[in-house]
Amino acid sequence: MTVISVLPGDGVGQEVVPEALRVLDDLGLGLEFDVLDHVNAGAYLATGTALSDDDVDRIRRSDAALFGAIGDPRVTSPDYARGVLLRLRFELDLYVNHRPVSLPAERLSPLKDAKRGAIDCVVVRENSEGLYAGIGGALRQATSHEVALDVEVNTHSGVSRILDYAFGIARSEVCMVDKSNAVPNGGRLWQRCWADARRRHPAMVTRHLYVDAAAMRLVSDPAGFDVIVTNNSYGDILSDLAAELGGGIGIATSVNLNPSTGFGLYEPVHGSAPDLAGRGVANPVAAILCAALMLGDLGHTAEAEAVRAAVARTVEAGRCTPDLGGSLGTAQAGAAIRAELG
Amino acid sequence: MTVISVLPGDGVGQEVVPEALRVLDDLGLGLEFDVLDHVNAGAYLATGTALSDDDVDRIRRSDAALFGAIGDPRVTSPDYARGVLLRLRFELDLYVNHRPVSLPAERLSPLKDAKRGAIDCVVVRENSEGLYAGIGGALRQATSHEVALDVEVNTHSGVSRILDYAFGIARSEVCMVDKSNAVPNGGRLWQRCWADARRRHPAMVTRHLYVDAAAMRLVSDPAGFDVIVTNNSYGDILSDLAAELGGGIGIATSVNLNPSTGFGLYEPVHGSAPDLAGRGVANPVAAILCAALMLGDLGHTAEAEAVRAAVARTVEAGRCTPDLGGSLGTAQAGAAIRAELG
Numbered sequence: 108m109t110v111i112s113v114l115p116g117d118g119v120g121q122e123v124v125p126e127a128l129r130v131l132d133d134l135g136l137g138l139e140f141d142v143l144d145h146v147n148a149g150a151y152l153a154t155g156t157a158l159s160d161d162d163v164d165r166i167r168r169s170d171a172a173l174f175g176a177i178g179d180p181r182v183t184s185p186d187y188a189r190g191v192l193l194r195l196r197f198e199l200d201l202y203v204n205h206r207p208v209s210l211p212a213e214r215l216s217p218l219k220d221a222k223r224g225a226i227d228c229v230v231v232r233e234n235s236e237g238l239y240a241g242i243g244g245a246l247r248q249a250t251s252h253e254v255a256l257d258v259e260v261n262t263h264s265g266v267s268r269i270l271d272y273a274f275g276i277a278r279s280e281v282c283m284v285d286k287s288n289a290v291p292n293g294g295r296l297w298q299r300c301w302a303d304a305r306r307r308h309p310a311m312v313t314r315h316l317y318v319d320a321a322a323m324r325l326v327s328d329p330a331g332f333d334v335i336v337t338n339n340s341y342g343d344i345l346s347d348l349a350a351e352l353g354g355g356i357g358i359a360t361s362v363n364l365n366p367s368t369g370f371g372l373y374e375p376v377h378g379s380a381p382d383l384a385g386r387g388v389a390n391p392v393a394a395i396l397c398a399a400l401m402l403g404d405l406g407h408t409a410e411a412e413a414v415r416a417a418v419a420r421t422v423e424a425g426r427c428t429p430d431l432g433g434s435l436g437t438a439q440a441g442a443a444i445r446a447e448l449g
Numbered sequence: 450m451t452v453i454s455v456l457p458g459d460g461v462g463q464e465v466v467p468e469a470l471r472v473l474d475d476l477g478l479g480l481e482f483d484v485l486d487h488v489n490a491g492a493y494l495a496t497g498t499a500l501s502d503d504d505v506d507r508i509r510r511s512d513a514a515l516f517g518a519i520g521d522p523r524v525t526s527p528d529y530a531r532g533v534l535l536r537l538r539f540e541l542d543l544y545v546n547h548r549p550v551s552l553p554a555e556r557l558s559p560l561k562d563a564k565r566g567a568i569d570c571v572v573v574r575e576n577s578e579g580l581y582a583g584i585g586g587a588l589r590q591a592t593s594h595e596v597a598l599d600v601e602v603n604t605h606s607g608v609s610r611i612l613d614y615a616f617g618i619a620r621s622e623v624c625m626v627d628k629s630n631a632v633p634n635g636g637r638l639w640q641r642c643w644a645d646a647r648r649r650h651p652a653m654v655t656r657h658l659y660v661d662a663a664a665m666r667l668v669s670d671p672a673g674f675d676v677i678v679t680n681n682s683y684g685d686i687l688s689d690l691a692a693e694l695g696g697g698i699g700i701a702t703s704v705n706l707n708p709s710t711g712f713g714l715y716e717p718v719h720g721s722a723p724d725l726a727g728r729g730v731a732n733p734v735a736a737i738l739c740a741a742l743m744l745g746d747l748g749h750t751a752e753a754e755a756v757r758a759a760v761a762r763t764v765e766a767g768r769c770t771p772d773l774g775g776s777l778g779t780a781q782a783g784a785a786i787r788a789e790l791g
């Protein structure tokens with residue numbers, strides 16, 4: 108029995124994840140859903156804890172997790188996201204954040220030059236260390252003399268394993284992105300691990316960019332990228348940028364993955380989108396494509412392809428939400444995809 | 450006598466800075482140039498030092514500095530940029546990195562939607578702390594068990610002064626960008642200083658974005674921004690992205706500024722561009738517009754405007770380098786601008 112942990116979370120997560128579950132149900136694969144509906148900002152505000160040790164155990168025992176979004180305008184503390192999404196990434200050692208971007212149709216590119224704009228790449232974001240480590244502190248906190256310190260941690264094993272993952276999935280090129288001309292310690296380590304990884308994979312074409320140049324290059328030549336590998340913070344930024352160039356965040360997927368255990372937490376790149384939430388207008392495609400990504404990783408390759416094809420046909424036909432050029436609401440867009448699935 | 454320190458630096462810096470000096474010469478303002486031609490990667494490679502204590506004193510005694518670019522494929526150590534550009538930023542306390550972006554002509558926008566694409570904003574980058582502090586170290590360095598630490602430092606005074614600068618120059622809105630949902634200590638401090646700054650400037654419209662959302666929004670609605678204020682690292686990335694959306698880095702300017710002393714180090718956003726260097730094809734517009742920015746700050750308002758207008762006319766007429774749609778080389782493009790100046 109395959110068990111899927113389901114964490115809709117906040118905002119539009121509550122609206123799009125059910126659409127993904129409906130698609131999965133229709134496929135009749137007998138997946139069991141363990142819905143952790145209480146993991147959200149409401150619980151955090153009421154009790155101070157959104158995700159308990161028991162929850163983490165339940166998720167750990169499942170075969171994969173489907174995540175919605177996390178974030179709420181009422182919550183300003185970093186403790187919330189750190190206690191849920193980052194906790195799961197760290198405790199389950201989901202050290203790869205794999206974020207594929209592929210422009211589905213020329214009309215969805217925000218760029219004038221359609222050929223150059225046809226992005227089809229994967230951002231491989233290091234997901235277990237870097238600036239997200241949460242190590243640091245504050246001197247004279249909450250005074251007008253405060254000094255706040257956050258430590259960006261990079262380890263040889265952490266950098267090496269993410270580079271190897273990137274080389275392992277690359278088709279034509281690996282582009283490593285860092286800021287080694289300015290950030291000294293992590294910069295030197297990434298450069299050394301990069302040189303070693305290139306020696307381990309001598310047949311692969313490689314490129315190196317500083318992060319500022321990478322952001323520019325994503326706009327000026329997005330189609331030139333295959334795999335971009337970078338640290339946690341730059342990966343956060345560049346993957347959102349790539350998603351926007353690849354048809355918008357309404358369709359962008361990601362998986363937080365441990366390649367050794369095979370466990371994945373599947374997460375739309377869009378956030379909780381408080382401005383859209385509760386209005387039934389959010390695009391369910393990212394959540395549904397996350398389900399497809401999960402199916403593929405669980406071995407249901409044909410079903411994964413069928414879902415992707417159904418999504419592509421509805422988008423092509425304009426049976427989709429306004430961000431993709433249609434006029435449907437969340438439930439209608441989900442139904443259109445299920446209708447295509449037959 | 451107004452003395453300008455001139456640091457052409459590396460790569461195309463050597464080609465574009467002389468064009469800016471020719472424009473300044475033609476204006477007949479009697480500026481004196483103190484050229485520090487030895488501050489480059491060659492010197493760093495030969496002696497280990499590119500910028501000496503004496504050089505820093507010379508620059509400090511001048512009225513402003515015109516900088517080219519720094520960076521060379523032969524130099525992989527962060528010590529080089531840290532010893533030159535970052536040293537000047539830190540020792541002269543040039544805590545504002547003011548990076549204006551304004552699309553000069555619709556045809557130069559990479560975006561389909563020209564109206565939305567008409568970016569006209571300033572990225573205000575904190576320039577004296579953050580991840581650039583250079584504080585940290587490495588455990589078990591150069592072994593396969595290395596742990597590298599770089600400390601992102603944010604101080605109450607550092608964050609407050611950059612926010613106040615942003616409010617001071619804003620026309621319609623200040624948008625603060627951070628990652629306070631994930632990076633705990635600096636995140637909390639930026640949020641607190643932000644709340645305080647908003648109280649000090651109650652009439653200003655404000656917005657807050659997480660950095661990943663800001664990168665997306667720059668693509669989806671660039672014209673919606675007025676002033677973006679953010680930390681050193683995010684400012685590095687977002688200003689390059691904004692420049693690319695605003696006509697490319699061939700025209701993007703910046704000033705590293707201490708608003709109290711008035712001292713500014715003017716720097717094109719483009720780097721040393723090793724692939725273009727030595728071929729006489731680099732665009733001199735950014736360096737020339739940096740000179741105009743400097744003239745304005747030195748009180749030569751009419752001359753600054755005249756240079757800007759001359760640049761605009763040559764770009765309009767296609768008498769410019771290929772990145773702007775023309776076919777001229779560096780020297781010809783510079784000459785075209787000087788001809789317009791009459």
Ligand SMILES: CC(C)[C@H](C(=O)O)[C@@H](O)C(=O)O
Pocket residue numbers: 288289319519520530534685
């Ligand atoms: C050369 C490099 C260290 C520098 C920076 O990151 O500040 C450059 O990219 C810039 O933006 O001026």
Ligand SMILES: CC(C)[C@H](C(=O)O)[C@@H](O)C(=O)O
Pocket residue numbers: 177178188192343630631661
């Ligand atoms: C919610 C936030 C902490 C998270 C991150 O920055 O990792 C999100 O932006 C993401 O990319 O999954």
